[in-house]
Amino acid sequence: MRKPRTAAAAAVLTSTAMLLVAGCAGTTPGGGGNADGRGPFTLAMGKDTTGKLKSKVLDVWNKRHPNEKVTLIELPESADEQRTAMVQNFQAKSDRFDAVAMDVIWTSEFAARGWVQKLDADALPIADLLPAATATAKYKGQLYGAPFASAGALLFYRKDLVSKPPTTWKELTADCAVAKRQQMDCYAGQFAQYEGLTVNASEAINSAGGAVYGPDGQVTVDSPEAKKGIDFLVDGFRKGYIPKKAITYKEEDGRRAFQKGDLLFLRNWPYVYGLANTKGSDTKVAGKVGVAPLPGANGTGASTLGGANLGLSSYSKHKKSVLDFMAFVESPEVQRVEVQDLTNAPVLTELYKDKALAKQFPFLPALHQSLLNARPRPQVPAYNDASLHIQREIYKALQGEKSTSQALKDLADQLKQSESR
Structure with missing residues (x-):
């Protein structure tokens, strides 16, 4: 958040950018369709303030998927400017952004306007995620985002x-x-x-x-x-x-x-x-x-819940690759990176039961209880x-x-x- 669009918000797409940012704009790997919906794709989100994303998330994915590499399009640090860039891209029906890191409060707007695609919950480990985080990714009861970072006060x-x-x-x-x-x-x-x-x-x-x-x-x-x-x-x-x-x-x-x-x-x-x-x-x-x-x-x-959800652009030509990437960022491997962020919270429930992590990060039990009682802002x-x-x-x-x-x-x-x- 950016901590939920506040400085906090600065800690949930600014810092959550920790979990997925460090890239360069320029070319558009997501452009040029592929019949099976696979191929290189882009991720648009705020600045990476720690550099953990590139080395611990993006580089790992790219090594394992040489034909489906993700390129990060780094947006401004300001949440409002990030949203403006995404809105302009969607209004142009452009496929430049295949996936977008949405502040949790944008999910309803992007879904209502048809800019992000409804997701199949069975294709993601939703049952393993914090219920409160999943709630922020829904609009009218349907899933439109893949939770990958949360935040609780x-x-x-x-x-x-x-x-x-x-x-x-x-x-x-x-x-x-x-x-x-x-x-x-x-x-x-x-x-x-x-x-x-x-x-x-x-x-x-x-x-x-x-x-x-x-x-x-x-x-x-x-x-x-x-x-x-x-x-x-x-x-x-x-x-x-x-x-x-x-x-x-x-x-x-x-x-x-x-x-x-x-x-x-x-x-x-x-x-x-x-x-x-x-x-x-x-x-x-x-x-x-x-x-x-x-x-x-x-x-x-x-x-109040903070955090970010990954949205799949309705205009992406490589949707299957993006869906696989969404599952990857919700995996224990990547979610452990989020714990070490100290700004955002992981969305994977099992990490809050890890005694070694709780010893390393003493605030985890209290944070878990906070997230269990948390509520989204008006959706x-x-x-x-x-x-x-x-x-x-x-x-x-x-x-x-x-x-x-x-x-x-x-x-x-x-x-x-x-x-x-």
């Missing part, structure tokens, strides 16, 4: 100050007494008016038993449950357990505050674990970092519009410009209007 906390992490919001706010004694701030997430606020607001609503949209696609955000979730955030700013300055926080702002020792609890993505625990860097909390699933209203909260074709409405109205509530009830009523009206267009 975690609660980072000072285990030297808190012996047991909170499992509910009530427990978290009670622990804020510890922060007060230590003259530090208590809790922060991502509350600036950008995609991160959509993520945090969705988590609060879902963690209180509400939802932005119901299973039938109808707007359900104006509910007592949603109000309870947003009130947890609104009250945080009003009562002080969320510091006023956090109204400007994105992922990196919160990470820096936590690493400086200024914050007791932080909602963020798995990448924070490695940075906060690396001695000799700018962290003051190395060895003192605990990790737990997000707390909720009455128990474990519902993280609607006009997601960008929906997200902007959520950001605008919830931000007004956090700033005290509107009551929670009024903000949710106005948000519901705007979402319904968007659907009717």
Whole structure:
């Protein structure tokens, strides 16, 4: 994500680019049809920030499939620019991109517009994948993407100050007494008016038993449950357990505050674990970092899902080769590369039961629990519009410009209007 289109999102197609990026644009190996649907093909996705993709994924595939090599077309680092490039390619009905790495929030839009092809679930190891990750790859109950990287939010906390992490919001706010004694701030997430606020607001609503949209696609955000979730955030700013300055926080702002020792609890993505625990860097909390699933209203909260799915272009001429590649990136061999990313999460369930991996990456058990309870963001074709409405109205509530009830009523009206267009 890019961590789900936020910096987090920067950690799920930016970092997930870890799992599949490092290439060059230029020629179009996917062009020129092959009767059996096999041949060289292209993969379009964001930048590779670690270089692991080329050496550990693409080169391995290409050695084994000399007649079906994959060439990576490296797109800009910005998620919005990646989406724009993909949309332009699809609108031109071009076969330049055979496969695309879709942020999980693009799957519905690309599927609804017929740009990516419906997939045969039997051709992929879907039964072995995290159910929550698979849910992000579906549109109207049908599979349109191959999950290859996931991301779930975690609660980072000072285990030297808190012996047991909170499992509910009530427990978290009670622990804020510890922060007060230590003259530090208590809790922060991502509350600036950008995609991160959509993520945090969705988590609060879902963690209180509400939802932005119901299973039938109808707007359900104006509910007592949603109000309870947003009130947890609104009250945080009003009562002080969320510091006023956090109204400007994105992922990196919160990470820096936590690493400086200024914050007791932080909602963020798995990448924070490695940075906060690396001695000799700018962290003051190395060895003192605990990790737990997000707390909720009455128990474990519902993280928002990040990650990426591979989509098969409807205009590709080498679809069989792409389908085989999709199965490859969902294999244990490749998914272990994703674990070592420290930004994204693997989608293969068996890796979360690997004791050796859990010892190497202590956050895995908490991340697994987070992903089991995770929910997708609104799976609607006009997601960008929906997200902007959520950001605008919830931000007004956090700033005290509107009551929670009024903000949710106005948000519901705007979402319904968007659907009717």
